[in-house]
Amino acid sequence: MERVDSLIHARWVIPVEPEGAVLENFGVAIEAGRIVDLAPSAELNSRYTSGQVRNLDQHALIPGLINSHTHAAMTLLRGLADDLPLMTWLTEHIWPAEQRWVGEEFVRAGSTLAIGEMLRGGVTCFNDMYFFPEQTAQAAKDAGMRAVIGMIVINVPSAYASGPQEYLHKGLEFHDKYKDDPLIRPIFSPHAPYTVDEQWLTQVRTYSDELQLPIHMHVHETADEISGSLDQHGKRPLQRLDEMGLVSPHLLAIHATQLEEAEIERLAEAGAHVVHCPESNLKLASGFCPSAALDEAGVNVALGTDSAASNNDLDMIGEMRTAALLGKAVAANAAAIPASRVLRMATLNGAQALGIDDLVGSIEPGKQADLAAINLNEIELSPIYNPLSHLVYATNRQHVSDVWVAGKNLVREGRLSTVDKTQAIKQAEYWRSQIAAENSKSV
Amino acid sequence: MERVDSLIHARWVIPVEPEGAVLENFGVAIEAGRIVDLAPSAELNSRYTSGQVRNLDQHALIPGLINSHTHAAMTLLRGLADDLPLMTWLTEHIWPAEQRWVGEEFVRAGSTLAIGEMLRGGVTCFNDMYFFPEQTAQAAKDAGMRAVIGMIVINVPSAYASGPQEYLHKGLEFHDKYKDDPLIRPIFSPHAPYTVDEQWLTQVRTYSDELQLPIHMHVHETADEISGSLDQHGKRPLQRLDEMGLVSPHLLAIHATQLEEAEIERLAEAGAHVVHCPESNLKLASGFCPSAALDEAGVNVALGTDSAASNNDLDMIGEMRTAALLGKAVAANAAAIPASRVLRMATLNGAQALGIDDLVGSIEPGKQADLAAINLNEIELSPIYNPLSHLVYATNRQHVSDVWVAGKNLVREGRLSTVDKTQAIKQAEYWRSQIAAENSKSV
Structure with missing residues (x-):
């Protein structure tokens, strides 16, 4: 024995x-x-x-379930502004709140709240993109949770960094500090093709090749993103990324609600991954990801909740259900996206996309x-x-x-052992009282 | 005081x-x-x-939430056969199981299970269509739950009735017995335009006019239903119903995933009601109900779960969420079907459709x-x-x-006081053991 x-x-x-x-x-x-x-x-x-x-x-x-796309700290904005057109929601509520409030304490409190919620719902690993990634990493370590944490890059300055160069610099410092951590895995997280200039996307690709790390990016989230790219560059975002060498087994294309048949084939051929976030796509009326077509073409499809500001939860069991139901309706086939496949999307496919399938999934x-x-x-x-x-x-x-x-x-037996639930709720209410007062003033 | x-x-x-x-x-x-x-x-x-x-x-x-379309007894078939094409699911699993097992005891046990689940989830009233309606009514009365119970009519014989005439006859007997019950309200439930012959649909209309009772019917659930009607009658089902005088404030059109603009206008003009069952429509890949367009046109839209065999729960909080999320995506407008409207669909609109808004909602x-x-x-x-x-x-x-x-x-505080949960689970497992043995033999 x-x-x-x-x-x-x-x-x-x-x-x-x-x-x-x-x-x-x-x-x-x-x-x-x-x-x-x-x-x-x-x-x-x-x-x-x-x-x-x-x-x-x-x-x-x-x-354990793997939430392959989150912005954990934004859980503090859960339900701040619902049922609004996308641009009103973003420009009049979410962005102003972030500009005003995001800092180390906000990110730590929001990440802890998110981690408590996710653990309670069976999620053991999440892939995050946000400012002050070290705070999210520390919150995960404190809770004993596994996390893949993005080195965010975006043109827009924030309290965290003044521009793309500083974002990248800070990201690489973060990578050096956490690269051997048993629970934390840093990856690249340029925000989106329309919010990061080409020189920085190319820079990210170079580092990704060198360090052999995944690249986590919003890609083809809305029809506006496509038409904007056609207007500005004369080509669709995925083609631009492909020309920069970014469409590869390292790419996690988040959302992908706007895909032509040739793009699905290209993603499959390149070995790129798609992270499907059905509830966020529905709530923001972004479009319908062709999840069954991607899966049939051989693209590795993982699942994510996106942030609690556009969902409004971090519930991967609910997300599996929505993905299975919606996948059938979009494919017009009640046999599409069966239960066994959607459970794989929420576990092993996520691990594969994130390059941690040797460890988990x-x-x-x-x-x-x-x-x-x-x-x-x-x-x-x-x-x-x-x-x-x-x-x-x-x-x-x-x-x-x-x-x-x-x-x-x-x-x-339903109780969190490493996250203090009462304290997390109290902290969330503290932040809400501040944010709500300001939000009602500005609107 | x-x-x-x-x-x-x-x-x-x-x-x-x-x-x-x-x-x-x-x-x-x-x-x-x-x-x-x-x-x-x-x-x-x-x-x-x-x-x-x-x-x-x-x-x-x-x-209390109102589930405006259920087949409560079918909860015993929850998860019997998932991820199958619609016709395989129906003809090889659901219908054979019903033919073999449906009787008074099946309906009583299944209804009690459904009632326990619904009450636990905040549902206080449900609108049911199934065989042996008296068993469902008695299960509701035993639990102290409110229910609107259909007098089912269908061409297909069952253990309950040999054909449309007997269905109607038994339904009217049921009506006489329960019409003054404080918790139970009988209404007409012809199954669908393609499963009930015209003479019986006309008969139902006559009785409905006389008794001033609603008519609860599956209408335009799938594209096949439309093409079948065009083949057989040269017109769409809703037009046939209209010609029979059935499109009126008494009509609850269930599902309505296939609607042309003129049909939406006609439903609005007639004061007819639509019961939207988004999760069942998604799971069976039936199509997308234009819920926001119906709502904007002034049609009273209520919500239902359909049966647990095609959902697979009787969760109206989940159904509200799916309706709100999906409604936005189908309308391509993140402001469509706001939270306050979907809560109304799940309460007062249901009461209005069922003609009980003087009592509840x-x-x-x-x-x-x-x-x-x-x-x-x-x-x-x-x-x-x-x-x-x-x-x-x-x-x-x-x-x-x-x-x-x-x-x-x-x-x-989360505990059912009138439904014996342990007994309901035990009964469900008893039926499952019988049904599963037979189902695996036949497939």
């Missing part, structure tokens, strides 16, 4: 790899934060002993023990024909009972 | 009428199941005393005390700029803490 740090047994284990597998009465053995075995519970019990044994006999155990021996357990013993989840399709079509994030990152139990 | 049965104070009361109002630190006085006063809590306390006083100081109090003195309280003190709901938009864009049904129907507290 081998001694391990912990054993988790579950009624169902859904490992994601192989896709669609549902293993009944299985469990995992965890040692030093890593999964060392996945086997039927009876076998596991005959091989290992542990002082930490969990029996989740009404639960499905899945890989599926329940496989050798990977980090980033896991979520969902309690299916509820009236609204009865009866259970198929636990995998239930996860997507019937479950809410409140059914998540436990979450582990690198083997640490960060949510236990 | 007047003595009343109960007083409920809330941090926010959202009465729905007038639309968009959010009343802070208000409360309601309830006597004999009816709202007798709505006023600031301080005033209420100076006017009334009661042995039953609730102080919901972190909650929003709203009218808003928090107004004189109406029945059908209410739901939502606890907004959660990390995933922080901060709170606007509790009304939070209800739609951030809340999950698990945030519902309390539900009252006719003044009775049917959910108290």
Whole structure:
């Protein structure tokens, strides 16, 4: 008998790899934060002993969810201004609030709030793009959560940096500090083709080649972005990026609601990734990402919530459901984007896009023990024909009972163990009281 | 000081009428199941005393949600067969399961399960179309829930009736038995223009005129329905219904994903109602209901979940969110279907469509005390700029803490008081074990 740090047994284990597998009465053995075995519970019990044994006999155990596109700190702006036309929302509410309030404290408080929300809902890793990335990284480390943190570059000055050169400089300093951190992975995050000048995009590509790091960028979010690019450059944004050498396996194209057939083929051929954010696209009326067509063409499609200011939550279980439902309607095919595929988008595909699939994204021996357990013993989840399709079509994030990152139990029976919920809510209300007073004055 | 049965104070009361109002630190006085006063809590306390006083100081109090289209008993088929093309799903799974299993016991067990789920999620009234309507009515009465129950008519024989004549006959018997029930309201429910022959649709119209009762029917659900009607009758279904005199203020047209501009105008002019079921339409890839265009044209649009077999839940908070998000994207306008309008669709518009807006649908003195309280003190709901938009864009049904129907507290701090949850889950699993065994044999 081998001694391990912990054993988790579950009624169902859904490992994601192989896709669609549902293993009944299985469990995992965890040692030093890593999964060392996945086997039927009876076998596991005959091989290992542990002082930490969990029996989740009404639960499905899945890989922790990966939110592949967020702006975590903006959670402080959740619901600040809803039901407005996109440009009114941005120019009269979101941008002025950011100009006025964004700083180290805002980013730390907003990121902590976001991290608490995400962990509680089964998310174990997020990919963030925002100012003061070190604050978000520190908030994640404090909570024991995994995060991929963007080195943001944008033409517009902010409290964080005066322009593209300083953004890049600060980003590279951030990279040097965190590049060997077990939980934090820095990547490049130029904002969008229309907000970062070509010389800086090219610079980002050079650094990305050198450091072999992904590039996380908003691409083809709205029809206006396309027409603006056609007016200014005589070509569509994706073509400009391609000419700069940016359409490659390093690219995470966020949103991609405006795609022609040849562009889908080009993304597939280049091995680029798309991060689909269906709820944000719907709420801002940005358009419909052809998620099933991308998936069929062989493009790796991951999922993200975008910020809580345009969603208004960081709920990846809800996002899976919206992606599966909307994907069928957009493809006019009720068999498109099945549950097993959308769960893969929210886990392993995200890990692949972010270049961390050696570490996370599926329940496989050798990977980090980033896991979520969902309690299916509820009236609204009865009866259970198929636990995998239930996860997507019937479950809410409140059914998540436990979450582990690198083997640490960060949510236990619904309670956050590393984020002080009361304090996070109090901090959020403090910021709201300041921001709301100013917002009502300016409008 | 007047003595009343109960007083409920809330941090926010959202009465729905007038639309968009959010009343802070208000409360309601309830006597004999009816709202007798709505006023600031301080005033209420100076006017009334009661042995039953609730102080919901972190909650929003709203009218109970109205699910305007369900097949409650089909909750036993939740997740039986997902991610399949529509006709495979129907002809190889749903219809065979119904043919084999539907009877009084199936309908009673399935309806009880659905009622438990709906009450737990803040739904106080549902509009049902299914076989053995008396079983559904009795399940609702047992739970103390309000229900509008369809007198179903369909060409296809079932265990319930041999054909249209017997369906109608049994329906009218049902009507006679329940027409004066305080919680149950019978209405007509011919299945669809393509499944009920013209002579019976005309008969339903005659009875509806005589009894002044609504007619609840699937109309223009899919593109196939339109092309089938054009092939068979040389005209679109809505035109056929109009020629039979069925397009009137009595009509609830369910789904309506296929509408031409002139049809939207005709529905508005006739005072007919549309019940929008966005999640079912997405999941079955049926098409996109032009909800914002209908609303702008003056058509009364209500909301429904459809059955749990094509959704896969009976979650009206989720349905509001999907309707608001999808409505914006379909209208290509981020200001379309705002939160206040979608909450109205899920409450007062439903009551109007069902002809029960004298009784329910808003928090107004004189109406029945059908209410739901939502606890907004959660990390995933922080901060709170606007509790009304939070209800739609951030809340999950698990945030519902309390539900009252006719003044009775049917959910108290998250617990069902009249539905035995453990028994409902057990019954659902019993049916699943039977149905799944047969389904796997037949496929």
